[in-house]
Amino acid sequence: RFEGIPMAPPDPILGVSEAFRADSNEVKLNLGVGAYRTEDLQPYVLNVVKKAENLMLERGENKEYLPIEGLAAFNKATVELLLGADNPVIKQQRVATVQGLSGTGSLRLAAALIERYFPGAKVLISSPTWGNHKNIFNDARVPWSEYRYYDPKTVGLDFEGMIEDIKAAPEGSFVLLHGCAHNPTGIDPTPEQWEKIADVIQQKNHIPFFDVAYQGFASGSLDEDAASVRLFVARGMEVLVAQSYSKNLGLYAERIGAMNVVSSSPEAAARVKSQLKRLARPMYSNPPVHGARIVANVVGDPALFSEWKAEMEMMAGRIKNVRQKLFDSISSKDKSGKDWSFILKQIGMFSYTGLNKNQSDNMTNKWHVYMTKDGRISLAGLSLAKCEYLADAIIDSFHN
Numbered sequence: 001r002f003e004g005i006p007m008a009p010p011d012p013i014l015g016v017s018e019a020f021r022a023d024s025n026e027v028k029l030n031l032g033v034g035a036y037r038t039e040d041l042q043p044y045v046l047n048v049v050k051k052a053e054n055l056m057l058e059r060g061e062n063k064e065y066l067p068i069e070g071l072a073a074f075n076k077a078t079v080e081l082l083l084g085a086d087n088p089v090i091k092q093q094r095v096a097t098v099q100g101l102s103g104t105g106s107l108r109l110a111a112a113l114i115e116r117y118f119p120g121a122k123v124l125i126s127s128p129t130w131g132n133h134k135n136i137f138n139d140a141r142v143p144w145s146e147y148r149y150y151d152p153k154t155v156g157l158d159f160e161g162m163i164e165d166i167k168a169a170p171e172g173s174f175v176l177l178h179g180c181a182h183n184p185t186g187i188d189p190t191p192e193q194w195e196k197i198a199d200v201i202q203q204k205n206h207i208p209f210f211d212v213a214y215q216g217f218a219s220g221s222l223d224e225d226a227a228s229v230r231l232f233v234a235r236g237m238e239v240l241v242a243q244s245y246s247k248n249l250g251l252y253a254e255r256i257g258a259m260n261v262v263s264s265s266p267e268a269a270a271r272v273k274s275q276l277k278r279l280a281r282p283m284y285s286n287p288p289v290h291g292a293r294i295v296a297n298v299v300g301d302p303a304l305f306s307e308w309k310a311e312m313e314m315m316a317g318r319i320k321n322v323r324q325k326l327f328d329s330i331s332s333k334d335k336s337g338k339d340w341s342f343i344l345k346q347i348g349m350f351s352y353t354g355l356n357k358n359q360s361d362n363m364t365n366k367w368h369v370y371m372t373k374d375g376r377i378s379l380a381g382l383s384l385a386k387c388e389y390l391a392d393a394i395i396d397s398f399h400n
């Protein structure tokens, strides 16, 4: 009976927003969830999204069910955006693409595929990683273990550790990689390091599994941010790629993304696609249409597409500006001699501050700065005007 069901713990990231809403102090700052805000700290709907929605209204598009695999125009646009329109694997029909329920749903679908067709295979995930990765594989009953990624001593990548752990994993494991703007650390491998990662993955017959949640948000360039994925695909490898449009098109609540499986032949791709559809059907039957149409319209229209790129650069640029201002504020205020340059080295939406749990608690309890307990702050939720205040809070908490 229901009386026996225990209370579930809150989500470590989305739970932060709940705590933020409950705080009545005016100085409060929500740096928990990775969601873009304007300089006035308001949510932002991209102009290209509004334009695409107007077009859709004018056309009077209907609300009939989509096929299980999603909107054809979206699936074409999304794989071309990821791999480049002239990528040979697309022409060779070696990619199985299905629309998914954003990044999370797409990852979950791939996890179900792994559980069904690679029983016992392990997924290697970075330590640390986005909190939901472990939940996704746990719920899909896919075993996972961690590879070293972040080195607190250098506040950088533990590249040697990463390579050793990938080498030591059982042959044929799946290696989950963040395509760009690693969440939560903001630290990505260099192009040379990506080559070496691809080398060991190939040697060990592992399967690379990319999570691409920030294409266009790391460098401001869609192509540059997909370079890691394209490098693996260019080697002829089989690759899994989950995509999300939550961040780069600001479509968080529309739940739009895709799962792409680059296979060794068109026949294998067709079979994989049929199985992805079979897995989707009893879970959610077919995906929502609204976000898919927005993406298809924006990517499919040259004028909207270039406007989107400009808006993405604007968003990425605003985050870079607050990153610089935060660094300037902290370095001028802090007299301890601590090296804060890691703030500038990290990329994407987040800064991984190195604040421990107690220090993070001090940020929230004393300063009303809401953030995750791993020391991550979302710079997308920070304004230039609040950098000085945040610098005071961080310095106080560090030397606390």
Ligand code: PLP
Residues within 6 Å of the ligand: 034, 101, 102, 103, 104, 105, 130, 178, 183, 211, 213, 243, 244, 245, 246, 247, 252, 257
């Ligand atoms: N993967 C990573 C690394 C993320 O940071 C996120 C959050 O944006 C996601 C996946 C999935 O988010 P969504 O389900 O909103 O696409």
Ligand code: TYF
Residues within 6 Å of the ligand: 011, 013, 014, 032, 033, 034, 035, 130, 132, 183
């Ligand atoms: O890391 C983040 O903040 C984003 C948003 O269950 C997010 O990826 C956080 C938690 C979650 C889903 C999305």
